Amino acid sequence: MFRTPLNELCRNAGGRMVPFAGWEMAVQFEGVIAEHKAVRSSCGVFDISHMGLLKLKGLGAKDKLQGLVPSDLHRIGPGEAIYSVLLNEGGGILDDLIIYDRGQIAGIDELFVVINAACVAADTAWLEQHLSPQGIEISDQKTTGVLLALQGPEAAAKLQQLCGEDLSGLPRFGHREIEINGSKVFTARTGYTGEDGFELLLSREVGCWLWGQLLADGVAPCGLGARDSLRLEAAMHLYGSDMDANTSPLEASLGWLVHLEMPLDFIGREVLEKQTAQGVSRRLVGLQLQGRNIARHGYSVHHNGELVGEITSGSWAPSLELPIALAYVPPALAKLGTQLSVDIRGRQEAAQVVKRPFYRAN
Template sequence: MANSQSSDLLRTPLFDLAQEQQARFTAFSGWEMPVQYSGLKLEHQAVRSGVGMFDISHMGKFTFVGEDLIDTWQALVPSDLSRLEPGQAQYTVLLNPQGGIIDDIIFYYQGEQATTQQAFVIVNAGTTDKDKDWIISHLQNNSITMADISRQQALIALQGPKSTEVLQALIKEDLTTMAAFTHKSVNINGQSAFIARTGYTGEDGFEIMSEPDAARQLWQNFLEVGVTPCGLGARDTLRLEAAMSLYGQEIDETTTPLEAGLGWLVHLNTKGDFIGRSVLEQQKTEGIKRRLVGLEMSGRYIARHGYRVMFEGQPVGEVTSGTLAPTVGKAIALAYVPKHLSKLGQSLEIEIRDKTYPATVVKKPFYRSPHK
């Protein structure tokens, strides 16, 4: 991967800082992003045992203000947002009428002033425009105001067991009182910032949103205390060990949350109608035909995205993601297979360059942090 990409690609406010760190870059969802700094394994291990940081400014960022904000959003997602208290967040999905996943998002509820409710939503970089159009089309004829601040705000993910210690040194608020999936506004270096105890690595950590100049200063602060810069390569191996879905691979508009192992996001019993509800109700009643499973290869052959899953000589599914997992020390993969072949211990095969290699269905996630 070259250090120079097409001029058509977008760059985050931290791009030149990554260049100074001699990062290698790649094209990702229309952005020129660092894929690696010191090396994938070193970056991966830094997050698992210490602390690493990622520039995730490419992700979409929307704000919402208005009356009946929660009630309006209830129709867009299968999760019950009415349970959220101010300062809490919900990982959830936008669904189409067929129950397919338009995108996976995090909804941050900021609370209510007088009769006006406020929320903030993070979406995937590659689906930002699609999500924006979809949401706007369902906010018509009501009082809610939506703003796209994707390019106005930078976003840094600080991840790993030492992330609290590192961030605490820069702010007055006590981070030990913050539970997972909570958020607050704080002051860092004299600038306002939004911090959330969320992440995409399977470790404890924070995601910090601020003005670009403040984010650049924060990145430098982290560098000075030895935080390891990490690229998309380590981000992918970390999330795969934690069996977290990547949009466009594990989940897309042809995949329902029940098939993808995201049934815990679907709250059919505690909320009213929402887009795609009838399909999910039918799947709940009749059962799903396929399921996303974790696979462990018998050897070190790696099952890559798009490889066929075989059973008794016949193709039965497809690998969505696969890697040689640095922490686990084994070749692992996620794949969709028929429900009757999804039981733990099921023997399958992966077709790699016209040959098949044994794989076994194993429990997800492949790795669970001892630090969380």
């Protein structure tokens, strides 16, 4: 079981530790709902040091990575980032990732790629298989460092106080290096909560210092529980639950990531072209349950008494004070307003297909 550099500090802050993707991580501190509401109303900080951060370096790094993702990487330039997915030959999603264009460092093209903790070994092997023969060097950029996510409407103000830099000009999905406590820190305006915020790569020493400074400044330490409820309200996918290697981005309602108009080939393109022409057999939708019972992963979805799908993620939505879920259903039932039901412990609970995201920050 791996432990992040912040493990002891999380314990000292009251974190309840649980196993997650081979790591010991805090699932909560004060409590999931309290942490969730802190991020929505002010600011919270997450230890996300279990995530993978790879550096891709070499001539034409972006052009060569283009062959592995369906999104047009030339839509971004240095200092910008894009959310996308790695695909297999069948158009299935191997992982979702954020790709950061670092431009040229010492004359060599460089990208950062953030990947899911459970997929680090498989993703690294996949990238090495396809990119290393093309001269792209792939390395662990995080090593023994710390990854922090500072999220919420007060995140920029809190970070500016500590770095002394004006961050107002850093756009959503923009990134740059800032100085914190005398060290250069890779900082991106990205997150997994539906709020404004930043994700930061720091050395072990500076990461531990910043964690302490933020908590002393009243920022709420937040765990995996609040991270999950926040991302679900924002209808952000969880790899392994809402999508996997047998799910295409078109099925997962991630068609906006697929840029078939670009005249470039990528793994899985032929399958996605066929699905675009012929349609898919299922689609991920958002559900709002009519009662107060929560639809959990794996619960069955029904229409007029017939089994039609399955819940992939479900939770109580603290910001909305009602239960929400994501589920796969046939395309004919994916229309907004469609009335369905979910089998919860033997009872059929009414549910309705609703617009995603369930929650949108002001």
